[in-house]
Amino acid sequence: MNKKYFIETYGCQMNKSDSELMQLSMDSEGFTEAADKNEADIIIYNTCSVRKNAEDRAYSNIRESKAHMRRKNGIVVASGCMAQRIGQKFIDDKIADLVIGPYTSPRIGQIVKNYIKGGRQQLFISQEKDKFTERLNPGLISSKDSTPWHKWITITHGCENFCTYCIVPYVRGPLISFSSGHILDFIKKSAMSGVMEITLLGQNVNQYGQDNKDIPFYELLDRASLINGIEKINFLTSHPKDFDHRIVDVISSRGNIADSIHLPLQSGSDSILQAMNRKYSVEHYLKIIEKIKSTLESYFISTDIIVGFPGETEKDFLETLNVIKQVGYDEIFTYAYSPRLGTTASGLENQVPEETKKERLSELIKAHREAAHAKLKTFVGNQQRIIIERVSKKDDNKVMGRTFLNHPAVMDGNINDIGRIYNIKITELKGATFIAEKI
Numbered sequence: 001m002n003k004k005y006f007i008e009t010y011g012c013q014m015n016k017s018d019s020e021l022m023q024l025s026m027d028s029e030g031f032t033e034a035a036d037k038n039e040a041d042i043i044i045y046n047t048c049s050v051r052k053n054a055e056d057r058a059y060s061n062i063r064e065s066k067a068h069m070r071r072k073n074g075i076v077v078a079s080g081c082m083a084q085r086i087g088q089k090f091i092d093d094k095i096a097d098l099v100i101g102p103y104t105s106p107r108i109g110q111i112v113k114n115y116i117k118g119g120r121q122q123l124f125i126s127q128e129k130d131k132f133t134e135r136l137n138p139g140l141i142s143s144k145d146s147t148p149w150h151k152w153i154t155i156t157h158g159c160e161n162f163c164t165y166c167i168v169p170y171v172r173g174p175l176i177s178f179s180s181g182h183i184l185d186f187i188k189k190s191a192m193s194g195v196m197e198i199t200l201l202g203q204n205v206n207q208y209g210q211d212n213k214d215i216p217f218y219e220l221l222d223r224a225s226l227i228n229g230i231e232k233i234n235f236l237t238s239h240p241k242d243f244d245h246r247i248v249d250v251i252s253s254r255g256n257i258a259d260s261i262h263l264p265l266q267s268g269s270d271s272i273l274q275a276m277n278r279k280y281s282v283e284h285y286l287k288i289i290e291k292i293k294s295t296l297e298s299y300f301i302s303t304d305i306i307v308g309f310p311g312e313t314e315k316d317f318l319e320t321l322n323v324i325k326q327v328g329y330d331e332i333f334t335y336a337y338s339p340r341l342g343t344t345a346s347g348l349e350n351q352v353p354e355e356t357k358k359e360r361l362s363e364l365i366k367a368h369r370e371a372a373h374a375k376l377k378t379f380v381g382n383q384q385r386i387i388i389e390r391v392s393k394k395d396d397n398k399v400m401g402r403t404f405l406n407h408p409a410v411m412d413g414n415i416n417d418i419g420r421i422y423n424i425k426i427t428e429l430k431g432a433t434f435i436a437e438k439i
């Protein structure tokens with residue numbers, strides 16, 4: 001077909017994985033990847049709907065591209081969550097030629113090809129389960145990216161939890177778990193082709209298998225850890241309401257699962273958790289933390305917090321602050337609540353002023369930094385294992401990687417170290433990064 005395409009990806013890792021699938025589909029239909037947008041005949045925007053400013057940015061980039069592409073008779077495609085949410089608007093505003101939702105995006109190559117041949121359908125946002133394309137495309141095993149030793153492996157698609165602030169269930173549809181047989185086979189083949197680190201990916205990995213009566217997540221994790229050649233397993237994201245304590249036991253009994261758990265708290269106030277429809281209490285959450293701390297010798301716990309959810313009082317906020325101090329997180333991702341049209345919380349009247357959100361955010365970050373820094377300092381002098389990810393941006397004679405607890409560390413090295421595992425000794429702490437030496 002001799003036409004070039006370029007994919008611009010916004011948002012989460014799930015979108016990045018979808019972009020890989022789209023790339024495979026485009027390549028298999030004979031399109032070639034362009035070095036940048038200017039060189040492309042087809043520009044694909046893989047959009048994100050989680051935050052309003054990400055949507056605004058994507059919308060204006062798509063509009064700008066369409067103006068540019070009109071002059072060269074090129075094609076603009078809107079895909080991803082925003083395509084699912086406001087698909088028809090892209091067509092009505094005449095700023096995208098094709099709109100392709102997450103269910104159909106793995107077939108994008110075929111769709112674009114048909115359109116070039118004169119096909120008239122522009123909108124592809126069906127969410128019928130039988131149209132759901134298999135995401136564990138075997139082609140992904142051999143597709144090489146900038147980290148060939150690592151694979152993101154999507155184990156579920158969609159979410160049906162309807163947290164009141166979140167747009168995901170509306171745009172990604174209900175939970176679909178992929179068969180454990182397919183997943184394990186994919187991991188085995190990936191390991192045979194040189195992959196040694198994997199990240200199992202889902203909106204809520206703890207719900208894995210609930211829809212198709214497959215094995216539970218802790219068992220999937222255990223079976224994956226027994227595959228030859230897999231040195232490190234990460235998983236994202238956990239929902240406290242479905243978190244099975246046996247996950248921690250599996251981590252503790254295997255040497256190749258990162259002792260690193262991302263457990264979104266969102267709020268430390270029970271009444272706000274209830275308003276968010278999170279379906280767990282702070283007490284339940286803290287029991288999981290207790291299990292992690294009492295079972296694992298060393299651990300890395302990270303979380304997501306939303307401040308300024310509608311109705312959040314100073315007392316609610318102080319309760320969140322208390323949990324932050326009590327848990328002593330290694331990393332927190334903080335967000336000021338931003339209403340998403342179409343979600344239940346966006347219609348609530350008791351919205352928190354922006355100024356208050358800002359103040360609460362900075363107080364939270366300050367409390368976390370102090371606790372995290374004190375914990376990080378205790379690692380100096382320790383030995384750890386590390387996978388080297390890249391050459392340092394500041395110094396060609398230094399390399400950077402993540403330890404098996406997922407802390408970033410820098411040490412002497414060069415390009416040949418990328419993708420290799422080393423035992424290291426941590427000698428110093430600079431900001432939140434360890435300085436280390438190979439043992």
Ligand code: SF4
Nearest residue numbers: 159161162163166168
């Ligand atoms: S669990 Fe809640 S926050 Fe996470 S994707 Fe589902 S609805 Fe959104």
